[in-house]
Amino acid sequence: MSTLTAQPFDDVAHPGRAPSRKRLVDFVLTLTTIAVLMAWWLGPSIGKWAFDYPRAWQIPVARHISQWMKWLVNEATFGLFSFTDLTRFIADLIDIPYTFALSLLSTGFLSGQGSAAVQIVPPISFLGVIVLVGLMGYYAGGRRLAALVVVCFGFLAAFGQWSSAMITLASILVAVPIGVVFGLLLGLAGYRWAWVDRAITPLLDLMQTIPIFAYLVPILFFFGFGPTAAIVGTVIYAMPPMVRITLLGLRAVPSEIRDLGHMVGCTPRQMTWKIMVPSAADALMVGVNQVIMLSLNMVIIASMIGAGGLGFDVLAALRRLDIGAGFEAGFAIVALAVALDRLSQAFARKAGTPAVTATGERNLVQRHPYLSAALAVIVLSLVASMLSPALATVPDALTLSTGTFWNEVVKWININFFDALEALRTTLLLHLLIPIKRFLAELPWLGVVALLAIAGYRLAGLRLALLTATLSFLIAATGQWEKAMVTVYLCGIAVIIASLIGIPIGILAAERERLWRWLQVVIDTLQTLPSFVYLMPAVMLFRVGDFTALIAIVAYAVAPAIRYTALGIQRVDPKVVEAGRAMGCTPFQILTKIKLKLALPELMLGLNQTIMFALSMLVITALVGTRDLGQEVYIALTKADIGRGIVAGLAVAFIAIIADRLISAGATRLRERME
Missing domain, CATH: 1.10.3720.10 (MetI-like)
Structure with a gap:
């Protein structure tokens, strides 16, 4: 009998596997034996350190x-202003678009603060918002997508989750653009400079693996309690995928396209924004989708530091063990996530499709019919809400509940x-x-x-x-x-x-x-x-x-x-x-x-x-x-x-x-x- 046939089939198919595995086993057994003998020889008072790390050696x-x-x-200061002043300034900057989005979707535009605030202009009617997202769905993906997003937002209205959902949506509308812009810029920097890529890679690993609870306390210290602090936490949690996908998308751009840009004499800025970014548009839109989904994943934890909305409803239901209310708020988050996910995917596909432009002189409305229709819906909804405040909110008589x-x-x-x-x-x-x-x-x-x-x-x-x-x-x-x-x-x-x-x-x-x-x-x-x-x-x-x-x-x-x-x-x-x-x-x-x-x-x-x-x-x-x-x-x-x-x-x-x-x-x- 030959040597080959005498060997097991697995060893023939993978020569060297059995010897290497044997060496590993021998090494582990030898190491374990030496450790046990040393612990026995040195005595329990000395050898115990191998089992329980000594307190005196701990790093504080x-x-x-x-x-x-x-x-x-x-104490930290930059001369003209302190570190706390800087973080509070950033919080104020974030608060401006958040207040605008919240006013447009939920609270209306107010005069004054706190209990003395008076509503000057009501929010967009819930019917107006549903029509608006349906219009976006029709533009991006046709009738089926329009029907899906209308059903999702209709679910929010039908089950009494509209007000909380609009607060959550306002946070998403602010957090997502910030996460996308900063993620894109970091990805571009990492693509252009290798040292930036090496520096941000471990940072991204930590951002994606450290529990969000761990950095809620620093965020509270730096930005205070409230929706702006929650938005900062959401951006930190949701931004890493955008950075990684930007790097992957830019590296996947064919070399022929880069060579063409150099041949026509593009400057570095033109090369970035006219050649590389448009060529990686498909991948970048996938990154946008990931930022949206992770932002929605964050809404409950963000409610712990003042975000409010659907996340707060789920958290409150958990605290009182009201499974019905928790499920309804949870499914409302799912409905919102499905609608935003499908919309972002549809816009990603549309971004990868070359636009067809018609020739001839046309006015602004003809050139941008969907944008014009969206603006018309917003204006009509605001006017309708002013004429009939009941249209701004979903009537309680029309809502359902499965909590019981x-x-x-x-x-x-x-x-x-x-x-x-x-x-x-x-x-x-x-x-x-x-x-x-x-x-x-x-x-x-x-x-x-x-x-x-x-x-x-x-x-x-x-x-x-x-x-x-x-x-x-x-x-x-x-x-x-x-x-x-x-x-x-x-x-x-x-x-x-x-x-x-x-x-x-x-x-x-x-x-x-x-x-x-x-x-x-x-x-x-x-x-x-x-x-x-x-x-x-x-x-x-x-x-x-x-x-x-x-x-x-x-x-x-x-x-x-x-x-x-x-x-x-x-x-x-x-x-x-x-x-x-x-x-x-x-x-x-x-x-x-x-x-x-x-x-x-x-x-x-x-x-x-x-x-x-x-x-x-x-x-x-x-x-x-x-x-x-x-x-x-x-x-x-x-x-x-x-x-x-x-x-x-x-x-x-x-x-x-x-x-x-x-x-x-x-x-x-x-x-x-x-x-």
């Missing part, structure tokens, strides 16, 4: 951050299935959650740091090893290790459960077009439904605690697992599948040996996004009693402890970055092996 980052923030607020229905559904479930739900909760707590929690809590921090470094080195080399080791060490050195392990335990179990649910559903829907269309609607709803809404039914059915948090995290994080699984399988080359059938493979073999293997990079990216969603939701679940980094951030917010909140938020960000880099490196290696 929180204290230094708090002192620095106080210095910024109280949802409350009764939860009540019925509690009455009829309490014993079964309690048995499920107790069983999973005793046999799954608590054992894993204790196991992770007893792991030595030094061993975990070493294992993460080894994993980084094996996947992508020394740079990733240093990154994972440094970030994990900083979690321990700042005193966050114990809470970080609780975060990893909850997030890890939630991701496993979400994957076990989402991957089979994605596989099932990938080749069933009708099911996939319906499933996309469900996924879009799950991803636009505010995260706080998931907590209410979980709390009412299972009370507070880790299990309740787990249920909410799984419900929120299952969407990307489904989406990426289905997309990965749909992208498998049909020719490869046909070749498998021709070789006599069964449907199960085609699925497991061909489709899932070829879709493995997408599955890894889906796992990455599932982890990111779980971590973002984990901070929200601090409201139901978890003892992790999320609660640490929330406690810091309630106590206005800037340093404590930022350090805990950075620990969450470090966990997210470590998971992201390791999974991305793993996906890259898988892709390289398959090419």
Whole structure:
């Protein structure tokens, strides 16, 4: 028998895998043995430091951050004005367009302030707003889109959410342009200067992974309590995707177009604004869409610092456990998100289509019929509201409510299935959650740091090893290790459960077009439904605690697992599948040996996004009693402890970055092996 045939098939297909895996196992076993022997030899009083990071060695980052923030607020100056004057000036600048938008949509134009304010001009009639968005939909996407956005805004009016929705829309109309403009400018700077790109990349990583709760306190210190502070927080949260997509879009512009610009003698400014930006318009509009969706994702958290609107309604319903009111406000956010999402996508497609201009002399109305019609609708709506103030708001007699229905559904479930739900909760707590929690809590921090470094080195080399080791060490050195392990335990179990649910559903829907269309609607709803809404039914059915948090995290994080699984399988080359059938493979073999293997990079990216969603939701679940980094951030917010909140938020960000880099490196290696 030859040497080749004597080897296992896996070793033949991938030569060198078994030896490298053996070396890794040997290295880990040797390291673990040495660590245990050293701890035994040195004695528990000395060797204990490898398991519990000594308090005397902790880095007092929180204290230094708090002192620095106080210095910024109280003492920092630029000569003619202080840092506080600068932030208040920025807040006043933001307040001008916000007040105008709010007056136009909700409050009307007022004279005076507070309780003494008198309405001079009423807001646009709700019918006028519905006609206006319908006109925008018809211009961007035709009758179907116009009908969809009219139905969405009609839903807001019909279910009594109009006033709160207009407050939220006013914030979005201000936050989105600011996020888009600054994101575009940062992306352009990163594209032009490599040092800017290198500087903003880690900053963007932190902005996207630090929980928003962590920087609400600094925002309150700098900008005060109110809608303008909420808009600043929304911009910080929603801007990073615009920067990244701008960079990707500009880099994707064909070299021929850039060469043409140089040949005709374009200046750098003309090259940017006349050649590069128009050529990347499709990608830039996708960035605008992402800014809109993330801004809507932020509305509830922003309500904690004075935003008001639908977010405040959801938060208030959660505090009094009114699931019906919370669901109605949550679905109102979904309706608003769907309308704005479809409109932005339609405008993105229209931006990529060359405009057809008619020749001949025409007046302004003929050249811009839709803009003229929109202005006419606004003027007529204002006039109608002045003549009949009842038209400015939705009459209460015409509104509906499903709040009682949802409350009764939860009540019925509690009455009829309490014993079964309690048995499920107790069983999973005793046999799954608590054992894993204790196991992770007893792991030595030094061993975990070493294992993460080894994993980084094996996947992508020394740079990733240093990154994972440094970030994990900083979690321990700042005193966050114990809470970080609780975060990893909850997030890890939630991701496993979400994957076990989402991957089979994605596989099932990938080749069933009708099911996939319906499933996309469900996924879009799950991803636009505010995260706080998931907590209410979980709390009412299972009370507070880790299990309740787990249920909410799984419900929120299952969407990307489904989406990426289905997309990965749909992208498998049909020719490869046909070749498998021709070789006599069964449907199960085609699925497991061909489709899932070829879709493995997408599955890894889906796992990455599932982890990111779980971590973002984990901070929200601090409201139901978890003892992790999320609660640490929330406690810091309630106590206005800037340093404590930022350090805990950075620990969450470090966990997210470590998971992201390791999974991305793993996906890259898988892709390289398959090419």
